[in-house]
Amino acid sequence: MHRMESRLGSLGPGRLRGGFWPKWWTVKTKMVVTASIPLLLLIPVVSVLIWSAAQSAYSKILISKVQSDMELAQQIFRQIQQERYHELQAWAESANLYNILGETKGQLPQATLNGRAKQLGLDYLRFISKDGKVVSSVDDAPKISLSAAELRDLETSTPGASVNLLDHDSLMAISPELSKRVLQPIVPTRNATPDGRTLENRAMIIQLLSPVYFNGDLLGYLDGGILLNHDLKLVDNLNDTIYPPGALLDGSIGTATLFLQDVRVATTVRANEKGRALGTRVSDVVRQRVLGRGEVWLERAYVVNNWYMAAYAPITNSTGSRIGMLYVGFLEQPYADLKTHVVVLFLFAVLLSMIVGAVMVGRLASGIFYPLRRMNHIMSRQERGDSAARVGELHREDEFAELASHFDSLLDQLEVRRTQLESLNRDLDRRVHERTEDLQQANHRLHQAIEQLLASEKLAVMGQLTAGIAHEFNNPLAVMMGHLDLLRLSLTSEEGQREVRHIDEQIQRLKNIVQKLLQFCRPDEFASYTTSIDVHDVIQDSLLFAKSDLERARAGMNFQYGATRLVQISRTELQQIMVNLLINASHAIEAFNTRHTKTLGSVWIRTRDIVLPDGEDAVCIEVENNADAIEPDQLNLIFKMFYTTKQVGKGTGLGLPVSRMLIQRFGGDLRVYSPTVPTEDGTEPRGVRFEVIIRCTARPSAEILRESGQRAQEIEKQLLEGSRSA
Template sequence: MVRYRLLLLTSVPIVITLLALIALTMYWTVMYTWQNALMNVRADLAVAHHSMELLQKEQRMRLGSLTGSYQFQTLLRKDPSQLIDWVKRQAGEYDLDFVVIHPASALGEFPKANRQLLQKGQEQTFFERLAAHELNYLHSDLPARAQIPLLSEKTLVSDGLISRSLIPIFNQTGDLQWIVDGGILLNNSTQLVDRIRDLVYASDTLPEGSIGTVTLFMSDIRVSTNVPLDSSQLNGRAVGTRVSDDVKASVLKQGEMWVDRAFVYDDWYVSAYEPLKDYNGNIIGMLYTGYLEWPMIKIYLTNIVELGAGILIVLLISGGVVYRGARDLFRPIEKMHQVVSAIQLGLDRRIGSLDLTRGHELQILGKQFDTMLDQLHQRNEAIKQASVQLEDKVQRRTQSLSEKTEELEQHIKLLNQARSKLVSNEKLAALGELTAGIAHEINNPTAVILGNVELMQLELGNETERVREELEAIHEQIDRIRNITRSLLQYSRQGGVQDEVTWQHLNPIVEESLTLVRSGTKKFDVEIHTALNARCSVEVNRHQMLQVLVNLQMNGIHAMDDRGVLHVCTEDWLDASGQPIGAMVKIIDHGCGISEEHIERIFNPFYTTRRSGTGLGLSVSQGIVSGIGGEIIVESEIGKGSVFTVYLPEKANSDDKMAVDLETI
């Protein structure tokens, strides 16, 4: 019956909503609680790391106070022979486990990384793992204090983990005179980890019953910790125990930070580990922070039970309220349901009178529903007609808008191309005028130098043998200057008066360029493979095109370190319909390749990555090709090589045609 269905329909959503709320609450609570726990322990580890750095800085400051003391400076200047013994006796005065001063002659005993910093006058503090005999060299008490018995293995570890500081002392002439070496032993030390724990886990920051712990590891062995041997009784310290295999593999072997739950000696802790590195960046241990997991889980379970009980009570109360409030609605709604069902079957029915008072909401609703049914049929017909008309209008408007959009995009593209071309031409013109002046100014003194050198050789005759190497070096450098100025002059002539542009077949020009390149690379181990398949003639300046091709081929040879295989191919340049519109030549090398960062700049004037290059070759080549309406495209991959493709139109573009194109845009 409707009344039961209505009760079911009103109750089921509430039940489903509450169940979903419980599930989502549990899920998000678990996720939030756990993620929050991991974030907290990660932050704890960061605080511990920072605290460790501050403690090391404090250690270095104490050692600096020692070197700055009056007695140290007095002995350093007046009686250096007693300085070594006096320094060793000062360890306790400055809360250090050892202090040693080494003469500058002992610098070679330190690792290379330490020596470089000491010679630069830089103080340094770092962690280091030392064997027993190395500890004995620093202080005779350290080997015994460093010994740690492994609880479950019945063996004894004699190595020591120390925090070490080195301070260089220079004399008045700036030469290294002494090296002050001091630090603390971390094995079996409780003061350091307890200070860090008190900084990280202040009172009332952890759940009730939980404990915060900090540990220093030498390799995978706990050498200094406040993790208890019995987590339930909080007794003892777990010194001499090892870390779990998962943490060891992740932190010590892979050098990664570990933030997760981990089994710490006898219980599960929310833990964070990070590698501890020495002066060379080698992992020698770990720094750990964490707290007991169970008190956090206990609080979470308690909250879930309380939440579930509260939701159950709300469900019972809301069910009772819904049932009582729905009784007066059952009969009218059942009638409405019958009318709706009949209408769904295609019958023409109306609700009519519901035997309710005149102003009753359901009675008014029934009349309104009947009115709506009357209007529904009329509006359906109107809507159908309007939808047909609307579809036609939308289709026409969409087609028109699409056409306008495409036209606008094309105009914008042409305008951007024209603007870029104008800006580039302005820059090249200004730079060309400047480089021409520079080149001519350099040529004049160069000619004077060359003439005087040749005159000296002529006048000295056989006497020039004593300075033959120097004179040859002068000639080489003069030739280099002349090559640079020649490139500058060629660059400055771009856009000026050029040789005649004529119809040429591309293949003979390529073959002539290959002849020039082969003659200049006979001493190189280079093979040149060709595939000349272009048939279309193009309008070019033969001399300038030879310059472009030779420059690109020599660049490819240099990119392969003057050995390897260079491929040169020519093909017809075809448009989208397959019709030839020009010719193209590809120069393919298998050299080092060009990075994306450099490939955007290789055509800029004076940009080069070669020590002997001028940075004008590619810029001049690009100017020559673009001057006839062509383009140079570069594709490159680091370590595999580069492909330079020169596209040459069948009909060279002139400046007049460019002006007409700009006016059209």
Template sequence: MKKTRTLKNQILISFAIVIAVLGVCTFALGYYVVKTDIFARIQSEADRSLDSAMTVYEEEIRRIGMSLEIADLNGSIAELREKMRLHYFYRFPVEQALAHPSELVRRAAQQGEPTGGTRLIDSVELAQMREDIRLQAYIAIKPTAKARSTQQLLLDSAMAKEYALPLKDAAGAVVEVVFGGRIVNRDDEFVDRIRHLVFGDATYQGLPVGTVTIFLDDVRISTNVVDESGQRAIGTRVSEAVYNEVVEHGRRWRDRALVVGHWYKAAYEPIYSFDDTIIGILYVGILEEPFQARAARVLLAFLAVILLASVIAFVLAFILAGSVSRPLTLMLDGTQKLSYGDLGHLIMPPHSTIEEMHRLAHAFNDMSVRLEEREVRLQENHQKLEELNKSYLDLLGFVAHELKGLLASAIMNAYSLRDGFLGMINFKQKRAVDSICRNLDFLSATVIKFLNLSRIERDNLEVNKTHFKLWGDVFGHAVQTFSKQINDRQMKVVNEIDPELTVAADQDLMMIVANNLVSNAAKYGVDGGRIVLHAADEGERVSVEVYNDGRPISPENQARLFKKFSRLNVPEKKKVKGTGLGLYITRQIIEAHGGRIDVETKDNGNSFIFQIRKE
């Protein structure tokens, strides 16, 4: 059985489900909006920061050129280098400049125009530079997860920001080239200055919020990203996916990136050498953790608002459920009292602002009053009907009883007259007396049926069970009783009832059943047809069948067979007298024995089948 709930609980549960679904959906939407908005903003900020970092990088090259252009070049090379904050500074005649490994220097000598840019200093050229520059440039390569596989353990080349300035004579011919630059490898001052200009100096739990890194090929050569030990992550490498996108294909890469154990919103841009060859990567990243913490705080505040709104909504739902369920509970109690017979019970109008509840209460009270009035009328009518029924039953019993006595005397005298006990009568007189006898027999049978009907109507149909033989004590006598009628119609009786089959039932009542069924078979069968009596022992029950050849009973007539004062609508009806009580009485007797009776139509006849308990 399906579990039920009170209306109040059902309303509360329904509201709770709606509130929960709306709350979850609202929170999910808020979560999506907050996450999407905040992290989309971070990514956009990372892109703008990368553009700013690249501008600072290019501005550093222009600064070197400006320093060369305004400097007094007649001083000491070392002093000029220190004054211009360069890692290296040289002054070559044009002939040496044209043979220099630097493309920038050669181009300045050839074209006579100042030239600046980024270039790669290979290991051979680097080996010829000062020791401090070599030590700054050499970087041990560290194993890095998700990076390309490599056998290289030491980076022995350098990235440089360089500027070359040609010096001309009075005729405008290039006679010398001065050039200088800064090694990017381990240039902490440079990347820190970029970070300061782009992000400021904000930190989160000891980590810089913004980070800047410059890669030579895929090796981190200058960075303010720190590793687990708190040291700058020099020598670590970029992931293979980023390398393929930025260095191999020359495209900007933007996404989340796991940088030395921490997630950043990152942007990577290729760094081109003076000859448009990609030699490295400029990276900027914004640490996600502070923004995640901010998003968490926003979501917690959002969740608190949702929970508060849900609590308020649930309290309102509780109040509403009470205002709806309380009046209905009163009405339910009222209906129970009505069902227990307390007609006219009234309920108080509910303390509710819901108009329908007041209307429902008034309608209930009006119904209760009307039910009480109707009950009073029904009681009065019932009393009248009881009195009328009693009068009917008394009259029925009295008339049937009186007629039974009178008919017994009349039948005896009629048969005595017919059989010559009162003197001989002629043929015509005998035919007239035969007709009188038949009518008196019909009247006698009718009176007996009315007496039985009176017993049934009064609920006086007492069942006194005894053991008797079904054929010898009941159906055999019934066949004998109607033998003349059976013989007159030349009908054949076929007995298939075991002579030794016994049942425990009221023999007198079963005699009435047998007489009614055999009588109907004789009356409604066809001339020369069969009457078949059959009984089957079915264990706890006995099934009895009375069959006669004749017209099959239509479904319409089957529905009327066992009703009181109902006769079949068949052509034989005009020839056969009856009261329409026989089968009704038969059914009442069978049901009083705890059994049932039905009719089954056959191809050429009908079977009345009843079952009663064997014991």
């Protein structure tokens, strides 16, 4: 506080009154405006400079691109001329021509010229003697003699390839056929300068001249040529070579053109969707610069009906006169669209930067004055009775943070005694809550132990009753077996002996049933040890007990035995579990079949080998039925003692919990699965599956009654100690 006062004092009274700021502005507003001035001024200025530089770079890149395209086009054009000349020169110096001249005494047959012209791709080829007479030609051109001036030009010409312009009469003298091919109507063109002509009848040709020697003497000249008028193949090849697929942006197209003076005589530029722009003229501004001044045009130009990034270069003849132009270029619109897209993104980025910057300045200013706002908020909460409200740690070291710290110290001093009392009350409440939770847990454990004791007592009573019934069955069975032995001695016929054997088999079956009933109801006599057993044998024995219930329920039986391991468990206890599950399944299917007469329920018994999470081997027995599913609220209660959904007389609520208790004594488990949501076709969920998990190596077990008794004593002891502590 002393440091802040000294700083304010050094500013002077005049400066503290606000200066040029409006007096109603808050300090936060003043800080935001001050910080936003560079943001609002510098970013637009820098953006304009960057955009100007990008525009210049954009133009330079496109000009550089079209300039390299023009250089490639000129190179290809010159290469075509040289290749044709070298091919003609090679023939002029070949032994083949020498032999032909020897055989014809210095004459070249028209058929020979026709074949060679076709082979070399020439539009005309003629043989001129050294005195200027046209000896032979590819077509029926008149055999004329060159004028003295033409002969002098021929003699002084350098052998090679050149581009020349021929008028209509000169072309007629060479080839009447070619004079017809060059005719091209001149189309009025926007921005072009008309010259009164409506038909182009001149020809621009690549002229090839090669001398012919025979026995060391000049015999004459081979004069050949390629007509460039309407040579669409040439411009298409130029266009495909310079602008292959992928060389330009999507939507842009490359074009190439040969001009005779300012008229397009061969082009890939389209005047419309149906045809090429043959006969159209170049714009006047291009004509003056390229044909008039001999310069190369490298910038955008309006070509026929659209803007192109274009390059025009003059074409000169053998004397250096400009007779035409070579053009290459590509459609500018996709590049302009890309530039517009970049401009929009750039402006959006600039605008977003300004908005984000302004928001950040506002948030930073809010952060600076956060302690004052926080203190004001705490004062309001204190006035409403919230005595625990504090500014808290601000993680900063400035004057506002010091002020907030002093403010919290004052509130802490006022609150210290009340906080101590509340702490004592909370500690007392916590102890009471902990004791209550301990008592609840102890009561829960005691309740479980009582349920287990009651289940064991009831099971013992049932065992005593069943043992008495089995004893009563054994007495008449013994009498029946004795009398049957006497009857067997008195009967001598084979049919009588067979009937006696049938009766004996049924008595033995009754004895087996009684024996297994004793094992089922007195498991303590058979469960004192475990033995390795095959679960499939136990399943077959269990089916004997449940057979009548399953037949009464009209349940279909299905078996899928896949287990190969032996398990360690009490045979009688496993049998008790299986019988209980089979009887429960028969009751469920009987109720299902009563309501559904068209579809009968079935029971599936499956076995498979599994590996438990602790790595031990085990066998899983599945007992599944397709009757009604168990309700979700009942699924968690079926293993609870004395809980049953069956009618009175059909269920006691002990079967499943006791079965689970028996299997868990040997380290296994009993689980239940049943769908709780409707199927995809909207029908109600069906089916219940019980899984009996049996270990191949049994876990050490103890007497369940003794464990329950000990657990009950421990719980009672804990309850007494908890009561004394409370």
